[in-house]
Amino acid sequence: MCIRDRDRAGRLTLAQFSKLIRRLADLSGDDQPSYAIIKDLFELIDLKRDGKIDLNEWLATFKEVEAATGPKKKPNEDQQRKTSEFESSKEFDRVMRVFGKNRKFLEGAFREMRSQSAEFSFERVRAVLADVLWKEYIELTGEQWSSLLRFAEKEGFINTKLMLEVFKDRLAQIQALPGGR
Secondary structure (H helix, E strand, O other): OOOOOOOOOOEEEHHHHHHHHHHHHHHHOOOOOOHHHHHHHHHHHOOOOOOEEEHHHHHHHHHHHHHHHOOOOOOOHHHHHHHHHHHOOHHHHHHHHHHHHOHHHHHHHHHHHHHOOOOOEHHHHHHHHHHHHHOOOOOOOHHHHHHHHHHHEEOOEEOHHHHHHHHHHHHHHHHHOHHHO
């Protein structure tokens, strides 16, 4: 199903907008929003109150949202380069192997933390992982820890299940390389 401005008028009606929002919900795996929510959102974006959303109204609305929430900070090129260098290094491979070897222990440690209603803050997760690495004489820098964990961080907390699954996948990729890299 293709959603677009079929008459090429440069505007979306409520019906077209509703189809667009429902399609986006389907694609993202989210629940379908109610008609009331879609209508409220449409009315929020329809600044001219003419029953149609044009590109200028769309852009103006999201410019306001960005101004209210602030622009997302992008890592600078130097940070990106260092992350890329670390993730393609033998040290990173070694870290993934250690986590793979200790996966059951890590799952148990995080399960225990969960049972005690402990929060999975960056620092707490880092402490558990650092303890495992320390036993193998591996120490990481702050930038390396950030590179290792930031993908699983949301609102200051680490999703440990996601983190361990990604580590498992990364280890499988490393092992699949000729010579195991």
